[in-house]
Amino acid sequence: MNIEKMKLREIFEKQPVAKDFFDSIGIEIIDDNLTLNEYVEKVDEEKLEDLGLSKDFILENFKEFLSNLSDIESNQLQQVKSITIIGGYNKLGEKENIEIEIKAGEIISIVGPTGSGKSRLLADIEWMAQGDTPTKRKILLNGEVPDKDLRFSSEFKLVAQLSQNMNFVIDLSVREFLLLHAESRFVQNKEEIVERVIEKANQLAGESFTGETPLTSLSGGQSRALMIADTAILSKSPIILIDEIENAGIDRKKALNLLVEEQKIVLMATHDPILALMGDKRFVISHGGIVKILETTEEEKKLLSKLEELDRTLLEYRNRLRFGERLS
Amino acid sequence: MKLITISGPPSSGKTAVIMKVIESLKQRNIKVGVVKFDCLLTDDDLLFKRHDIPVLKGLSGALCPDHYFVSNIEKCFNWGKEEGLDILISESAGLCNRCSPHIKDITAVCVIDNLSGLNTPKKIGPMLKSADIVIITKGDIVSQAEREVFAAKVRQVNPTAKILHVNGLTGQGAYEFTLLLMDSEDVETLEGKSLRFSMPSALCSYCLGETRIGEKYQVGNVRKMDV
Numbered sequence: 001m002n003i004e005k006m007k008l009r010e011i012f013e014k015q016p017v018a019k020d021f022f023d024s025i026g027i028e029i030i031d032d033n034l035t036l037n038e039y040v041e042k043v044d045e046e047k048l049e050d051l052g053l054s055k056d057f058i059l060e061n062f063k064e065f066l067s068n069l070s071d072i073e074s075n076q077l078q079q080v081k082s083i084t085i086i087g088g089y090n091k092l093g094e095k096e097n098i099e100i101e102i103k104a105g106e107i108i109s110i111v112g113p114t115g116s117g118k119s120r121l122l123a124d125i126e127w128m129a130q131g132d133t134p135t136k137r138k139i140l141l142n143g144e145v146p147d148k149d150l151r152f153s154s155e156f157k158l159v160a161q162l163s164q165n166m167n168f169v170i171d172l173s174v175r176e177f178l179l180l181h182a183e184s185r186f187v188q189n190k191e192e193i194v195e196r197v198i199e200k201a202n203q204l205a206g207e208s209f210t211g212e213t214p215l216t217s218l219s220g221g222q223s224r225a226l227m228i229a230d231t232a233i234l235s236k237s238p239i240i241l242i243d244e245i246e247n248a249g250i251d252r253k254k255a256l257n258l259l260v261e262e263q264k265i266v267l268m269a270t271h272d273p274i275l276a277l278m279g280d281k282r283f284v285i286s287h288g289g290i291v292k293i294l295e296t297t298e299e300e301k302k303l304l305s306k307l308e309e310l311d312r313t314l315l316e317y318r319n320r321l322r323f324g325e326r327l328s
Numbered sequence: 329m330k331l332i333t334i335s336g337p338p339s340s341g342k343t344a345v346i347m348k349v350i351e352s353l354k355q356r357n358i359k360v361g362v363v364k365f366d367c368l369l370t371d372d373d374l375l376f377k378r379h380d381i382p383v384l385k386g387l388s389g390a391l392c393p394d395h396y397f398v399s400n401i402e403k404c405f406n407w408g409k410e411e412g413l414d415i416l417i418s419e420s421a422g423l424c425n426r427c428s429p430h431i432k433d434i435t436a437v438c439v440i441d442n443l444s445g446l447n448t449p450k451k452i453g454p455m456l457k458s459a460d461i462v463i464i465t466k467g468d469i470v471s472q473a474e475r476e477v478f479a480a481k482v483r484q485v486n487p488t489a490k491i492l493h494v495n496g497l498t499g500q501g502a503y504e505f506t507l508l509l510m511d512s513e514d515v516e517t518l519e520g521k522s523l524r525f526s527m528p529s530a531l532c533s534y535c536l537g538e539t540r541i542g543e544k545y546q547v548g549n550v551r552k553m554d555v
Contacts (some may be wrong), residue, residue, distance in 0.1 A: 024450050024484045027455070052453030052525050059525050061457075064487035119500065127504050146341070151504075152490040160472045169443060181473045184480030223471075230473045275513050289409075 003063060008032040008039055011066070017186060021065045023056070026051050036062060072155045072186050079106065080141050080158070080238035082267060083125065088136030091117070091287030096137070098290050104238065107256060107266040109276040112285030118269050121285060122241055125267070126159040127151065135288060160237035164244055166223050168215040174198060174226065175211030181234050193233060200258060201229035206249040221249015228255045232262045242268040245275060247311065253278065274311060277304040330415045330512045333429045335455050336439030337448070338421045341462055341465035343372050344496025345439055346417055351499065352506045353415065361413040363404040363419035365397050365429075372419075379540055382411050393420065394427035394527050401429070402518045415509065428455035430524040435512040438489075441466040442478050449481045454525040456482070461508055462489045465496050 003011065009032040011018050022029050025097035027043060033043070040055045048054060082103045087096030102108055110118050117135075124137045128146045131138055141148070141158075150156050168176055178197055194211075202208045205225035209218060218226065224245065231240055240259055244267075245252050256278055259266050270276050277300050284292040317327055336342050343364075350360045361382035364372050368387065376383035377482060384404055388396035397420050408416035420429050422438075430436035438459035440448065443466050456462065462482055469473050479491055490508060494501035532538075532548035 021487075024481070026450070049526070049528075050426075052428065052457070054525070055457065061487050065484070068483065068487055121499075123500060123503075132507060151493070157476070160476075161467075162472060163468055165469060165471065167471075168474065170446065170474055177473070177477075181477050184477045227471050227473065230471075235472060235476060244546060 003036060003066060005035065007035055011036075015066065015069055017069065017183075018062075018066060021062055025053060025061075027058070030242050068155060069186065071153070080265075082142055083239065084140035084143060085121075085125070085290075086138040086140065088131065088133075088138070089292065090135075090287045092287055094287075094289065096135070096289040098293070100290075100293060101143075102265050104263040104265055105260050106281070107260065107268065107279040109279035109282040110267060110269045110285060111271060111276060111282055116285045117288035118285050120288060121283075121290070122159070122267065122269070125239065126241075128158060155236075157235075157237045157243050159239045160231050160235045161241045162227055162231060162243065162245075164246075166220040166246075168218065168223060170215055172215055173211060174209065174213050174215055174218070177215055178211075178230065178234070181230065185234060185236060187234070197226075197229045197233050200233065201226040204221075204228060204258070206251075206254050219249055220246070223253070224250045229258065232258045232264065238263075239265045239267060242266065242270070244268075244270050244272065247272070247274075253308075274304065274307050277301065277307070329405075329413055329514060330434045330435070330509070331405060331408070331418045331431075331518070332415060332437060332509055332512065332514055333420070333431060334417055334437045334439060334487070335422045335429050336463075337425075337444060337452070338423070339494040340439045340441045340444065342419050342421070342439045343375070345463055345465060345494050345502065345505075346419060347379070348496060348499040348502035349377070349417075349506055349509070352503045353509075356512075358414045359412060360415045360417060361408050361409075361411055362406045363401075363416065363418045365393060365418065367393050367421075373427050381406075381407075382413065384387055391528070392427070393423055394429060397429045397521060398527065401431075404516075405518045420456040422452065422544070424528075425451055425455070426453045427496045427527050428453060428458060428523075428525055430454065431518070432522050433513070434515065434518075434521070435460055435509065436524065437463060439465060440482065442470045442475060446478060446481055449478075449485045452485075456460075457486050458524045459486060459489050461505075462486060463494050463501075463505065464491065465494055467493045468495055468497070469478050511539045542543070 012032060023247060031281060040058050082101050084101045087098035090096055107154055112118055120135055124135055125139055126132050127133060128139045128151060129137050137248060175194060178194040179190060187193055198211050205222045207219060207222060209222050252275060268275060276282060277296055280296060282294045283290050334342055334346060346362060353360050362376050363384040364370055365386045370385060373383045373385040384407060386400055401418060420426060436459045438456045440456060442464060464479060482491055492501055492505055494505055532550050533546055538545050
């Protein structure tokens with residue numbers, strides 16, 4: 001749209017969130033029957049001085065704000081169907097002989113001792129490294145070298161990270177917060193999506209909660225379930241990075257299934273055999289390089305069922321303990 | 329030499345981020361020095377010295393810290409050149425949220441943390457709104473959703489900046505930040521350069537040491553609330 005010629009009212013009709021820009025810089029729109037330039041000319045100089053703003057700032061930033069919005073609408077940035085990791089060098093300077101494509105819906109476990117370079121690998125992916133990090137790795141999206149500007153686009157974040165942190169710090173109810181998150185992503189029909197996140201999160205959590213529950217009073221398992229459901233459904237990042245999922249108050253298999261259903265690429269740094277075997281493949285990291293890629297075998301999948309059985313037994317004992325029973 | 333102005337609210341993690349950035353730059357044999365501006369007291373200069381980082385310390389005391397900054401930055405810049413630095417980083421806290429040390433044509437960075445509250449980006453003036461790079465810290469303490477909402481609030485008030493997440497404890501993101509800093513232009517002199525925004529004018533009786541409360545003691549640039 002031609003912003004220069006349009007009246008503010010017309011811009012707001014097309015892009016209701018454009019109003020937020022003026023709200024966030026502290027400028028009221030009293031008369032929207034003006035073009036941007038006409039409006040800025042009328043803003044009181046003293047008011048600008050107080051706010052630490054200038055006319056040029058408003059003009060330039062509002063245009064940029066609108067252009068960010070239209071990037072989101074065009075949505076072409078977010079279609080990541082695969083990433084490719086092209087090996088660089090390990091910490092000993094040896095070549096990392098690897099070129100591997102990971103597709104949407106795949107789960108990859110990443111294993112290796114502390115300090116082996118798991119974090120660097122994940123950082124290389126997040127940064128879309130092009131031989132410009134210490135490992136000299138290259139990352140391709142959909143088989144191509146990604147646009148360098150994507151690194152700083154706030155509308156396109158390649159990686160969403162679910163860290164071990166289990167708490168929210170914001171003092172809002174579940175629904176209020178999810179609505180805020182939906183608004184920040186400029187999603188359509190936000191109420192509907194928010195209800196879906198709450199429903200899915202409840203399917204993952206051991207104990208149920210509602211949209212009215214304050215975020216800060218969720219249990220660890222509930223928080224985790226909400227974080228995963230929110231990331232699966234509301235976050236636009238195509239890659240989800242998981243740093244362990246503690247086995248408490250959450251159905252981990254369902255959680256991973258939800259991410260796969262939403263066509264995410266899931267990377268898990270874990271040493272929990274149950275979680276690791278839920279992956280399709282595992283990358284083995286040593287001395288800063290990927291040394292092996294193991295596909296989960298049929299035998300391992302059988303073992304997984306056995307381990308899950310053990311896990312359930314343990315959980316049962318835990319519950320009986322909780323209810324004051326004798327264990328036998 | 330490159331000059332980088334780094335500012336941000338108190339306790340947002342400026343010093344921790346700077347330490348991680350310098351660690352990363354040192355590995356590539358880039359010589360970095362710091363000038364640390366503060367008000368009453370700082371021990372951070374000792375921290376930098378312990379890591380063999382050339383450092384200057386400026387305490388503004390009873391003066392407005394940002395006015396103190398702009399009166400001294402040229403001298404500090406010349407010091408950095410004499411020390412043979414490749415990069416000089418100036419660190420200052422934006423205390424009243426209205427002042428900003430950012431200079432035209434000099435890379436301007438604002439550090440702000442995820443814990444500071446969703447309305448904080450709105451409340452900070454040119455220090456955040458006119459920065460070229462915004463570093464968001466303490467991402468490990470909050471959830472992915474909270475990080476996304478906070479970053480969106482920052483983007484709203486500064487649609488042009490490059491926004492990066494850096495963890496001041498683990499250094500995650502610091503390397504990527506240095507790549508951006510290395511893109512800054514080298515500068516010969518600061519003489520004649522201007523601040524991006526004027527600093528608030530405030531010359532009233534209280535600036536000059538008045539302590540008594542009451543209309544009759546107030547002269548100069550005094551403004552009254554509508555009550």
